[in-house]
Amino acid sequence: MTPLPLLLTLSALLFVLGLFAVLSRRNAILVLVGIELMLNAANLNFIAFWRYGPPVADLTGPLFVLFSIAIAAAEAAVGLAIILMNFRRTRSTDLNRLDSLHG
Amino acid sequence: MIPLLLISPLILLAALGAVWKARPVHAALLLALTLALVAVLYLTIGAEFIGLVQFMVYVGGVAILIVFALLITRPGDEAAELARRPRSLAVGLACVAPVLGLLLYAISKGLPAETTVEANPALPVQALGVELFENSVPAVLAVGVLLTAVLIGAALFARETGEASEPPASR
Missing domain, CATH: 1.20.120.1200 (NADH-ubiquinone/plastoquinone oxidoreductase chain 6, subunit NuoJ)
Incomplete structure (x- = not known):
């Protein structure tokens, strides 16, 4: 097996694990954990295609990963701030209790 | 490998x-x-x-x-x-299994045969820096603006406000 399919399979499994966490967890912070796993899987794909894909001269893959990491950090900060703000109101991080906008 | x-x-x-x-x-x-x-x-x-x-x-x-x-x-x-x-295991697996199957199918069928070539050269950091700060300056600036907005926004969200002391029983 060459590295590219191996890395892509690893990334697919990581993505699926993250998706499972997002769908099955009830704690909002652990849903963020799943989102981080999915973002990492996407980054791994960029690196795998850049390194082991058809020969490329430019550095689009690593560049994209750098920007993606910056945006993932921003997303985690804002997500946790929203969770904390809601925790202060409801004393809970349970997603099932986030229903104040429910009609 | x-x-x-x-x-x-x-x-x-x-x-x-x-x-x-x-x-x-x-x-x-x-x-x-x-x-x-x-x-x-x-x-x-x-x-x-x-x-x-x-x-x-x-x-x-x-x-x-x-x-x-x-x-x-x-x-x-x-x-x-x-x-x-x-x-949650049953529901999660039911939702996730089709996604995994699709991804693995795409990996097994979609890759061109000539991906078994030698690896591309390792990442040259100097070239990355040149690429980042000469050719993608607008993107770097945009990320800078985004991070500043995130800093301010997160601080605004997380700050202590007067209504925080409201007792949870009043919900």
Whole structure:
């Protein structure tokens, strides 16, 4: 097996694990954990295609990963701030209790 | 190739733990382990700079942020989490299995045959810097603006307000 399919399979499994966490967890912070796993899987794909894909001269893959990491950090900060703000109101991080906008 | 085969199962095991552990703090620490192992993977396959950035931003920043958020919020009801395990496993697997099948099918069918060529050259950091600060300056500036907005927004969201002392019983 060459590295590219191996890395892509690893990334697919990581993505699926993250998706499972997002769908099955009830704690909002652990849903963020799943989102981080999915973002990492996407980054791994960029690196795998850049390194082991058809020969490329430019550095689009690593560049994209750098920007993606910056945006993932921003997303985690804002997500946790929203969770904390809601925790202060409801004393809970349970997603099932986030229903104040429910009609 | 050998380090890849050694690290990949470890990454998957750590990620499985992060997804499956009922205790939130254990899950967050296993997430930190997963991210660190992915950084090691980057280091071994020739993307050293990306690996170091991953270490600093993900392991040092995001994972620690998540651990702190868990520490200052109240832990969820662990017994309830364990009680609804079978149902959440069934629902999660039902939703996730088609996605996994599709991804694996695409990997097995979609790759061109000539991907078995030699690896491309490892990441030249100097070229990356030139690319970043000469050819993608607008993108760098945009990310700078975004991060500033995030800093201000997160501080606004998380700040203590007067209405915070409202008793939870009044809901």
